[in-house]
Amino acid sequence: MIKVETEVLVIGRGMAGVMAASTLAKNGVDVTIVAKSYGTTALSSGCLDILGYIPEVQGVAQPPFSGFKYLVVSNRNHPYLIAGEGDPKKAEDIIREAFDSLPEQIKNLHVGSVENNSWVLTSFGTLRPTAFVQKPLEPAIITGEKESILLTGIKGLFELNPVFASSIAMKDLKSRSLGYVKVKPAYVSIRSLEGAQYLAIPLVSTVLEEDEEFDEFKKELVKLAKRENPDTILLPSIFSTPNLVEKMKELEDACKCRIGEVPTPPESASGLRLQRALNNVCSTLGIKVFHATDLKPEVENGIVKRIVGTRRTLLFTEARKIVFEAEKYVLATGDLIGEGITCDVDEELNVAFRETVFDLPLYIPEGPIATTDPFNPAGQNFSKIGINVNSEMQPVDSAGRVVYENLFAAGSIIGHYDYNAEKCGMGVAITTGYKAAKSILSRR
Amino acid sequence: MEEKLANINMSIARNAEKHYELYRKMQENIDGCIKCNLCLSVCPVFKATGGSGYAGPRHLSAELLRHLLEFAPLVYDSSYLCTVCRHCEFVCPGNVNTPVAVLFLRRLLDSLKPPYKPAKDVSKGLETLVKLGNPYNTPPELKGEWLEEIDGKEGGKAKVLGWVGCTSSIRLPELAQGFYESMKKILGEDFTVLGSREWCCGKPAFLLGGIEAARILAEESNKRIAETGANIIVTPCPACYSAFKYEQREIYGVNPPSENILHFTEYIHDLMDKGRIYFKENSGNELPRKIIYHDPCELGRGVGIYDEPRDILSAIPGIEVLEFDDVRQDSVCCGGGGGMWGIYPEISMSVARLKVKEALRKGAEAVVSACPACMLNFKYTVLTYDLPVKVLDISQIVAKALSEKK
Ligand SMILES: Cc1cc2nc3c(=O)[nH]c(=O)nc-3n(C[C@H](O)[C@H](O)[C@H](O)COP(=O)(O)OP(=O)(O)OC[C@H]3O[C@@H](n4cnc5c(N)ncnc54)[C@H](O)[C@@H]3O)c2cc1C
Ligand code: SF4
Ligand code: SF4
Numbered sequence: 001m002i003k004v005e006t007e008v009l010v011i012g013r014g015m016a017g018v019m020a021a022s023t024l025a026k027n028g029v030d031v032t033i034v035a036k037s038y039g040t041t042a043l044s045s046g047c048l049d050i051l052g053y054i055p056e057v058q059g060v061a062q063p064p065f066s067g068f069k070y071l072v073v074s075n076r077n078h079p080y081l082i083a084g085e086g087d088p089k090k091a092e093d094i095i096r097e098a099f100d101s102l103p104e105q106i107k108n109l110h111v112g113s114v115e116n117n118s119w120v121l122t123s124f125g126t127l128r129p130t131a132f133v134q135k136p137l138e139p140a141i142i143t144g145e146k147e148s149i150l151l152t153g154i155k156g157l158f159e160l161n162p163v164f165a166s167s168i169a170m171k172d173l174k175s176r177s178l179g180y181v182k183v184k185p186a187y188v189s190i191r192s193l194e195g196a197q198y199l200a201i202p203l204v205s206t207v208l209e210e211d212e213e214f215d216e217f218k219k220e221l222v223k224l225a226k227r228e229n230p231d232t233i234l235l236p237s238i239f240s241t242p243n244l245v246e247k248m249k250e251l252e253d254a255c256k257c258r259i260g261e262v263p264t265p266p267e268s269a270s271g272l273r274l275q276r277a278l279n280n281v282c283s284t285l286g287i288k289v290f291h292a293t294d295l296k297p298e299v300e301n302g303i304v305k306r307i308v309g310t311r312r313t314l315l316f317t318e319a320r321k322i323v324f325e326a327e328k329y330v331l332a333t334g335d336l337i338g339e340g341i342t343c344d345v346d347e348e349l350n351v352a353f354r355e356t357v358f359d360l361p362l363y364i365p366e367g368p369i370a371t372t373d374p375f376n377p378a379g380q381n382f383s384k385i386g387i388n389v390n391s392e393m394q395p396v397d398s399a400g401r402v403v404y405e406n407l408f409a410a411g412s413i414i415g416h417y418d419y420n421a422e423k424c425g426m427g428v429a430i431t432t433g434y435k436a437a438k439s440i441l442s443r444r
Numbered sequence: 445m446e447e448k449l450a451n452i453n454m455s456i457a458r459n460a461e462k463h464y465e466l467y468r469k470m471q472e473n474i475d476g477c478i479k480c481n482l483c484l485s486v487c488p489v490f491k492a493t494g495g496s497g498y499a500g501p502r503h504l505s506a507e508l509l510r511h512l513l514e515f516a517p518l519v520y521d522s523s524y525l526c527t528v529c530r531h532c533e534f535v536c537p538g539n540v541n542t543p544v545a546v547l548f549l550r551r552l553l554d555s556l557k558p559p560y561k562p563a564k565d566v567s568k569g570l571e572t573l574v575k576l577g578n579p580y581n582t583p584p585e586l587k588g589e590w591l592e593e594i595d596g597k598e599g600g601k602a603k604v605l606g607w608v609g610c611t612s613s614i615r616l617p618e619l620a621q622g623f624y625e626s627m628k629k630i631l632g633e634d635f636t637v638l639g640s641r642e643w644c645c646g647k648p649a650f651l652l653g654g655i656e657a658a659r660i661l662a663e664e665s666n667k668r669i670a671e672t673g674a675n676i677i678v679t680p681c682p683a684c685y686s687a688f689k690y691e692q693r694e695i696y697g698v699n700p701p702s703e704n705i706l707h708f709t710e711y712i713h714d715l716m717d718k719g720r721i722y723f724k725e726n727s728g729n730e731l732p733r734k735i736i737y738h739d740p741c742e743l744g745r746g747v748g749i750y751d752e753p754r755d756i757l758s759a760i761p762g763i764e765v766l767e768f769d770d771v772r773q774d775s776v777c778c779g780g781g782g783g784m785w786g787i788y789p790e791i792s793m794s795v796a797r798l799k800v801k802e803a804l805r806k807g808a809e810a811v812v813s814a815c816p817a818c819m820l821n822f823k824y825t826v827l828t829y830d831l832p833v834k835v836l837d838i839s840q841i842v843a844k845a846l847s848e849k850k
Contacts (some may be wrong), residue, residue: 002748042478196495198503202485203495209798240485241771243805267481279774283767291534291745291773311748314528314547314650315695337478337537417596 001321002311003289006032008440009307009326011357012340013289014041015426016411017332018278019433022103026287027441033282034290034309038275039338040412044425045122045237045263046270047137050095050114051080052129052423055379064131064233064427065092077363077388077416079428085391085434095427102283109273118142121149121183122162123236123264125168127176127294129423134270136245139232139260142173148182150230151262152221155189156199159264160215160236162186186228189219190383199265205240214247218254225255236259237268245273292322297356303407304329304404307357328440331357331387331395332433340413341385355384358407360387361397363415379421386415393436408436470548476538477502483532483542487529488777488795489525489784498525501532501542508566523549524564525791528651530781535771550653564787570654574661575652577643578610579786588639590617594622598639605674606637607688610644611816616823618818619816622840623680623708629846630721637782646696647687651783659696662687669701677701680708680839682743682815683781689747707743708839709752709814716759724847726762731844732834736766738776738799738822740815753814753838760845766806768799778813780821789824796825800833810834812841 010021013035024031050064056074061067068088071078076086084091099114112118113134118141119127127142151169153162160178162185168184190207194200207213225233233255239245251259261270282289292309299305307329333340333356341362345353349371353362365381374380387395387409395403410433412419419425483501484490490500498504504522526546533541554570573579578587588598590613606627612620627635643665646658669677679685689705692698706714715721737757743749750772751833757765770776779785779795799824803811811833813819822835 036539037533037537038482039537040536042482043537193495197497198484198490198495198499200484200490200495200500202481202487203491206491207494208612209801244800267485272485276770276774279772283771289773290748293539297601312533312541312544313690313694314544320694321688337480339537339539428563 001323003323003325004032006030006328008032008328009034009324010330010332011035011295011307012039012332012334012411013278013282014039014334014336014338014411015274015435016280016333016334016413016428016429017330018281019098019102019430020330020408020410020437021287022281022285023101023434023437024440025287027437029440029444030104030326032288032290032324032326034295034307036290036291036293036295036339039334039340040425041278041429042271042275043266043337044271044274045268046109046134046274047120047263048099048110048112048132048348048430049129049132049419049423049427050117050131050427052117053377053421054420055377055418058377060129062129063115064117064173065115068092075416079389079414079417079432080390080424082391083223083293083393083431094435095431098431102430105277105280105284106274109277113137121151121169121234121262121342123165123262125151125165125172125183127169127172128263131427132380134273136239136248136261137237137263137270140234140262142178142181144178146180146412147231148184149232149234150186150224150228151234152186152188152224154204154236154238155187156196157192157201157204157236159201159268159343160262167339184228184230186224186284188217188224190217201236201238201264201269202240204238205244205269208238210239219250221259222250222254225257230257232258232260234260234262237264240269240272290322290324297358299404302405304407326442328406328408330436330440331360331407331413332411333413335386335412336382338412355413358395358404360395362386363388377421379418383418383420384415386413388416389414389432392439393432394439406441410436451467462465466548470545473539473541473545474598476682478538478541482535482537483540484775486531486535488527488529488531488779489791492779492791492794493525495618498522501536501540503763504542504545521698523553524566524783524787526782527741527777527784527792529777530745531741534745540827547651547653550651551655554653554655566652566783569772569786570649570652570657573644573649573654574657577661577664578614578643579613579648580610582614585640585730587613587642589623591637591639593617593626596628596637596639598637599641599672600636601673602636603634603674604631604636604676604678605669606635607645607669607673607677607679607681607684608637608642609679609684609816611820612680613642615820616816618836618840619680619819619837622837622843625843626708626712626839626846629843630715636663636672636674637711638668638672643668645687646692647683648783650691650695655696659698662692662696662698663710666692666698666701671816675702676704676706677807678706678708678711680814680816681773682707682740682749683817686742686747707747707752707814709749709750709756711845712756712842713752718754722847723760723845725844726760728762731763731841732836733762734764734766734808735770735810735812735836735841736803736806736808736813738768738778738813738818739772740818741775741777741781742817743814744775745773756838756842757812760841763841766803766808768802768806778818778821780817785817785821792821793825795830797829797831800829800831804831804833808833810836812836812838814838
């Protein structure tokens, strides 16, 4: 059995957990992270959304904070408003403060501003609003200037189908009176992957790490650029490593046009880059990260005393235990994807949602939990499932009572919002992670 | 062929009851997959095999699920294509534990002795392993040869036993010697090694699916350890460490030889903490000035030792420790573990080559690890691809840097 003592234990190593942990560590708090794996952050397209849409009123938030006037009417329980104690002005301030205190590694990865939403062309051909994109995705921002874009897929890689996506894009652009922005489909092939049985982004980026392969790829792109003479070539998100991102400049010089990535479904390079940056934040600040599963709390008199976890072995044998003892705890375990929440189905096919570590009371919206349209602009009820918190980010029960005095929460484990329909995922993670840390600091 | 496969399936079905508990757990384990591909982004073998041959954790698990009672050759052939680096397990949001699935398959292959042989047959290897007490098909008496060059002594009673491990003893004399010299400098007569009498801890057998073989080997090793009367065992090999400290009891059902099992880096770190050892300034003649530390999977993700090696290396004046892009629990496997180096060395080396290239880009003069399996893989990779970098184990560095006084 291993015993870890720390002032604050953060559960989860996604955006919310690392935001809370880094804010605490920068203020001299001894903080440790435990997580069972990567979560949604690593699977995301790595943009930092603040607020793009207000699904309840089908409104667009441009700039992001302009949406708050709808939010106070349609969803007073939104975590932003909770963090701002119900006051949209206070919410704005805390969001600004949180983004200001983002760790350098995260800031350096992105371009953008909390005061503005950019429209980014995605691998589906749709335009999506976001406040910050990673630098390699900057060319995918549709600025409104006249430009010709070559949306370029990689043969055999399904994550970007340029023919399909560019036809969607042209429709979308026309509907926004941006029909003068041209999006054309193209393909490049990577020779050594032509026969691959299982082509996936990680393979593409590994192959590109080889100098000769990269040069071949560059030649293909140059040929394409010469033929089509575009302003911008957009590829799926494939430049996983810092080395490859560095080499994108080389491609731009050779092609004499802008080269960028579009937000791409998992596993996209941009999600991995964000997770790697978060990992770097932890190692630079000396925040230890432990890996453990089956976390169970031990509680005494309304206080979390310790968390007991399991370190898995190489066969399903009696596992090794690990115990964490902290003064305060931050739950940043994400939603159904990160597995902060799971869904148990019994023999009668009844569905029950459960918060995985503390079995905290959950908010579950009324009505069907999902609609059949995955792109339903009104969002999906299951996305809104999560715990309730007070303005100090302490989990509360349905009557508003604090569940455990020394427990705080951050990120998509919190309910009452739909990151996908609203485009606010990382913004909520960053803001609530920051607020949870502030609450802990104010109690020292 | 058809008939042979039918036979295997019959024998698996007959054994199903026996394996029921495991099957059920496997099923649950694999069921969690949300097809996110995160595992593919970290799996060294998936990347090295270029998307053909090895389906990677995601697809392998899917295949396994479909063929749990009905093995297809594809699954058989994949089952030795995994370094058991556990990286996929550590990133998987769906709790899929592919290395466990792989080891389960290997175990089935060993216990069912199917008539259909997978692309690489390890059953012969397991037999000689049990007979010779090492996985390198080397006569046991040659296992202590590395001692001759440095006038080392084997055997006798001592407080601390140095467990060198097969890979160091047979393939990496420089590592074995670095370890021995460090320990001797600190402990003198209180330290001994088994040399030619050292046996195999059982780990390679376990990794190849031979649990019974692992048990036999572990018992023999423990008997030989008992002869030295040592109650502290220090080893530079994370695989042996984890076998003695955990797996012998947890998996092979054997009592470990001692409760005090330490990795070399833990031992040195402890003495450093207590102020009992000192390091001299590195002049740059004997040791490289800029090194990069590679987290061995078995030491990091396996048993959670990340800080000790870094603290030791950074404590040596005149050595700058660089880091890879991905470190600690996110460290990318060198490609050499889980029996891969023995079965598919070319794949192991093509993985390691990418890591060495990253090291070179970062300006490292040496790649330093704390695991013989990593070192072996890196060493041959550097030779094969003619890459201008030194490959060292941390024990070799400690041996050179230790100083009598402050
Ligand atoms: C495909 C996709 C793309 C997206 N793209 C964007 C985007 O571009 N921009 C944007 O702003 N938002 C995006 N989002 C939303 C955004 O990714 C999430 O809202 C955000 O990452 C949530 O962060 P988190 O830290 O709360 O949770 P997560 O990142 O899910 O982290 C949860 C952590 O907790 C750990 N954990 C969970 N349960 C346990 C347990 N029981 N025990 C121990 N550890 C546990 C997990 O292993 C993980 O480390 C996207 C979402 C998806 C699905
Ligand atoms: S990481 Fe896990 S959930 Fe994702 S594809 Fe791999 S096995 Fe499936
Ligand atoms: S343990 Fe390592 S080598 Fe094996 S499947 Fe997982 S990532 Fe690949």
